[in-house]
Amino acid sequence: SLPAASGLAEMGAHWIHGPSPGNPVFCLASRYGLLGPEAAREENQQVEAGGHPPMPSVTYGSSGKVLSPEAVREARDLFYALLASTRAFQGSKEPPWPSVGQYVRAEIARTVPTMAGGQEDARRLQLAVLAACLKLECCISGTHSMDLVALEPFGEYVSLPGLDCTFPGGYSSLAERLLSDLPEGTVLLNKAVRTIQWQGSFREEGDDARVFPVRVECEDGDVFLADHVIVTVPLGFLKEHHQEFFQPPLPERKAQAIRHLGFGTNNKIFLEFEQPFWEPQQQLLEVVWEDESPLEEPSADLEANWYKKLIGFVVLQPPEQHGHVLCGFIAGEESEHMETLSDAEVLSAMTRVLRTMTG
Numbered sequence: 001s002l003p004a005a006s007g008l009a010e011m012g013a014h015w016i017h018g019p020s021p022g023n024p025v026f027c028l029a030s031r032y033g034l035l036g037p038e039a040a041r042e043e044n045q046q047v048e049a050g051g052h053p054p055m056p057s058v059t060y061g062s063s064g065k066v067l068s069p070e071a072v073r074e075a076r077d078l079f080y081a082l083l084a085s086t087r088a089f090q091g092s093k094e095p096p097w098p099s100v101g102q103y104v105r106a107e108i109a110r111t112v113p114t115m116a117g118g119q120e121d122a123r124r125l126q127l128a129v130l131a132a133c134l135k136l137e138c139c140i141s142g143t144h145s146m147d148l149v150a151l152e153p154f155g156e157y158v159s160l161p162g163l164d165c166t167f168p169g170g171y172s173s174l175a176e177r178l179l180s181d182l183p184e185g186t187v188l189l190n191k192a193v194r195t196i197q198w199q200g201s202f203r204e205e206g207d208d209a210r211v212f213p214v215r216v217e218c219e220d221g222d223v224f225l226a227d228h229v230i231v232t233v234p235l236g237f238l239k240e241h242h243q244e245f246f247q248p249p250l251p252e253r254k255a256q257a258i259r260h261l262g263f264g265t266n267n268k269i270f271l272e273f274e275q276p277f278w279e280p281q282q283q284l285l286e287v288v289w290e291d292e293s294p295l296e297e298p299s300a301d302l303e304a305n306w307y308k309k310l311i312g313f314v315v316l317q318p319p320e321q322h323g324h325v326l327c328g329f330i331a332g333e334e335s336e337h338m339e340t341l342s343d344a345e346v347l348s349a350m351t352r353v354l355r356t357m358t359g
């Protein structure tokens with residue numbers, strides 16, 4: 001029997017996406033010896049996965065059956081071909097649709113008459129799998145709906161080659177390794193910044209000779225003078241505070257970018273099992289609600305249907321380290337609704353999903 005989960009649960013980043021020599025995170029992690037032997041293999045670094053790395057998977061349908069891998073592959077191939085075709089609109093002054101979601105749905109609607117050889121049941125299944133593909137894409141793009149992701153610049157996103165890999169010691173092992181090279185006290189934690197004054201002339205008390213253009217004031221009253229400041233606070237914080245955070249305020253062009261850029265909510269759900277119900281080789285358990293279609297409006301009743309936005313579960317690897325742990329992914333408003341629920345309520349919804357899917 002396996003140990004209970006090791007306690008290593010990545011709350012945020014889990015994978016290095018596109019681990020190959022052009023990826024600075026991968027290069028640092030390799031240099032510090034933080035990755036497993038698979039990640040070091042050159043053929044793994046050359047795989048062109050296009051942002052959708054292949055994983056041994058099983059797809060459960062809401063009728064309680066495992067769906068035919070061929071049917072799932074057919075729908076998924078169509079979806080990836082449609083996503084790839086968005087590149088054609090890069091730089092276009094007049095893209096056919098404002099968003100990726102509208103474009104993909106319009107293209108799916110055009111394909112419907114010939115889909116699955118015109119066979120009604122098979123066509124419905126294709127549409128249900130396509131609806132699931134859109135939910136996965138929402139997780140990847142960190143958005144509620146692909147209707148909120150602009151079509152024209154979508155193709156700017158470049159996926160580096162390489163089979164996604166993880167840090168056996170957790171993603172934080174990289175930050176810890178970087179920290180260990182720095183003199184103690186260089187990085188201060190729990191030090192929220194209140195304001196950044198810039199374009200000024202600030203002097204340390206008792207030292208008139210040196211003038212600093214930047215003054216950083218923290219919530220606890222500590223002050224730091226600097227020549228430069230690199231700000232990496234999240235966009236959500238900037239949206240709320242940029243006007244008083246920066247003194248003087250940022251140039252209008254930057255303020256406008258902060259206002260116009262968007263982001264959504266992404267969450268993980270960890271479930272630990274005493275015994276796995278999945279096969280040892282399976283790494284991804286996908287769920288498809290067979291009555292769904294990307295051509296119909298998704299349910300607006302978050303309370304009743306939030307869990308249907310879940311894309312499925314990744315099996316944490318290797319089980320010898322993690323125990324039998326599934327990690328579910330859910331994005332968007334449904335994900336935000338989940339944040340208002342208790343652990344018991346989430347667990348009961350997940351149990352329902354798993355019972356439905358596995359019959």
Ligand SMILES: Cc1cc2nc3c(=O)[nH]c(=O)nc-3n(C[C@H](O)[C@H](O)[C@H](O)COP(=O)(O)OP(=O)(O)OC[C@H]3O[C@@H](n4cnc5c(N)ncnc54)[C@H](O)[C@@H]3O)c2cc1C
Pocket residue numbers: 011012013014015016017191192193194232233234237266267268
């Ligand atoms: C569920 C989930 C899964 C993900 N999985 C992956 C993955 O597998 N691979 C991957 O590459 N990426 C993944 N990501 C994305 C990745 O986590 C982010 O892109 C990354 O963390 C962004 O780093 P950042 O430093 O820009 O911002 P953050 O990590 O958000 O860091 C910003 C920091 O600023 C601090 N801060 C805020 N206000 C202040 C203030 N006033 N003063 C001082 N500090 C302040 C915050 O406390 C925070 O520590 C995932 C994200 C989520 C949510």
